[in-house]
Amino acid sequence: MNIIEPELLSRLLYQFNIFLKGLSAIPLNIPGTQYHCAMRATDMIRKELQLLLRRRRLELEMKVASPMEDILTYLLVNADENGKLLPEADIVNEMFGLLFAGHDTMRSAISLLIKYLGEQPRVHEKVFQG
Numbered sequence: 001m002n003i004i005e006p007e008l009l010s011r012l013l014y015q016f017n018i019f020l021k022g023l024s025a026i027p028l029n030i031p032g033t034q035y036h037c038a039m040r041a042t043d044m045i046r047k048e049l050q051l052l053l054r055r056r057r058l059e060l061e062m063k064v065a066s067p068m069e070d071i072l073t074y075l076l077v078n079a080d081e082n083g084k085l086l087p088e089a090d091i092v093n094e095m096f097g098l099l100f101a102g103h104d105t106m107r108s109a110i111s112l113l114i115k116y117l118g119e120q121p122r123v124h125e126k127v128f129q130g
C-alpha cells in the first residue's frame with residue numbers, strides 16, 4: 001500500500017492493535033467493552049484507508065502515481081470480471097483484509113528469521129555477504 005507517512009503508520013498501528021484485541025473478546029458491543037473499542041478502531045481504520053484511497057486516486061489523476069504503484073492503485077484502476085471498477089467500500093475491505101493477512105504472518109516470520117540468524121552466526125555472516 002506504499003504507506004510511508006510515519007504519523008499515518010502509527011495511527012494505523014495503534015488502531016490495529018485495539019482491533020486485534022477485539023478478535024478474542026466477548027462480542028458485546030456495549031461502550032467500555034474491549035469488543036466495542038475494537039469496533040470503533042475498525043471504523044477508524046476504514047476511515048484512514050478511505051482517505052488514503054481518495055488521496056491515491058487524486059495522485060493517479062495528477063499522474064504522480066502510476067497504476068502499478070502498489071496494490072491500492074492497482075485496485076483503483078482495474079475493472080472486475082464484469083468490466084466495472086470496484087466500489088470504494090470494496091477496495092477498503094480488500095485493503096483491510098490484506099493488512100490483517102500480512103500482519104501477524106509477516107511479524108512472526110521476521111521475528112523467527114532474526115532469532116535464527118542470531119543463533120547461527122555462520123549463516124548470519126553468509127546472508128550479509130550476499
Ligand code: HEM
Nearest residue numbers: 001071097098099100101102103104105106107108109110
Ligand atoms: C510469512 C508470511 C505469510 C504466511 C506464512 C502466510 C500464510 C498464509 C496461508 C497458510 C494462507 C492460506 C490460508 C488458507 O487457505 O487456509 C494464506 C492466505 C492468504 N494470505 Fe498469507 N501468509 C503470509 C503473508 C501474507 C501477506 C504479507 C499478505 C498480504 C499482504 C497475505 C495475504 C493472504 C491472502 C489474501 C490470503 C488468502 C488467499 C485466498 O485464499 O484467496 N499473506 N497465507
